[in-house]
Amino acid sequence: MTNQEKLQPSPEMVEGPFYSKGGQKRANLREGQQGKKLDLTITILNSNNGAALADIDVDLWQCNATGRYSGYDVDPDKPPTNISNGQPATNNETFLRGRLTTNVQGQVSFQTIYPGWYALRTAHIHLKIFEGETCNLTTQLYLPEGISQALYLTDDYVRKAQQDTFNITDPVIGNTTSDIACLWIDVEEGRDGFLGSATLRITPGNIDNLIIVPPGRIPPLGGRPHGKPINCLNTHPETVLRTFA
DSSP, rough: OOOHHHTTOOOOOOOTTTOOOOOOOOOOOTOOOOOOOEEEEEEEOOOOOOTTTOEHHHEOOOOOOSSTTTTOOOTTSSOOOOSSSSSOOOOOOOOOOEEEEEEESSSEEEEEEOOOOBBBSSSSSEEEETTEEEEEEEEEOOOOHHHHHTTEEEEEEEEOOOOOOTTTOHHHHHOOOOOOOOBBBBEEEEEEEEEEEEEEEEEETOOOOOOOOOOTTOOOOOOOOOOOOOSSSSTTHHHHHHHHO
């Protein structure tokens, strides 16, 4: 891989229906939610030169262990009837939403949980990256399938409905034409849960090209095989063996 390729900006991905107005400034997002703890560090780099970017706001939102998003009264076991961006919230819940500003190392660290799944989607975490009040990038981060599948057999995650969509069939991954290699979270075992890390690259001054979902467009249940390289297991597969032995 050439240096120029390494410095390509991270790809835009769809915002999805559950963003609403964004999260409050805080590091701990858990609010008592059940699930495996995930301490997630995100690093933001300048795609022009690879330098760390300070004073960048990272806005994160995700579902809980059973596929629910705070603020929305939606059944995660059933395909949604509307997946257009930024639908209004229907309640005042705030769990697993937050916003932090990068330090001089270009980093923020959130205390969250490993997300569950919901109909039509594989496990993922949403992000918006802001320079001041201007959104530079809207994207999503993904998790290693091996850890997800082991974790989803444990008490906090198991439910009657069966997971229908995986990394290899996820429609958002499948519809992204750019290289998504930077969007995989590297997961390791920590003292009290998982440690996750991901590095994103933005071009300062960019304004995100928000992907608009056409009205009525609902992906097929289970998605479609897309053939993109995905993180089937993990860069540290021994994590699965130790944690769920």
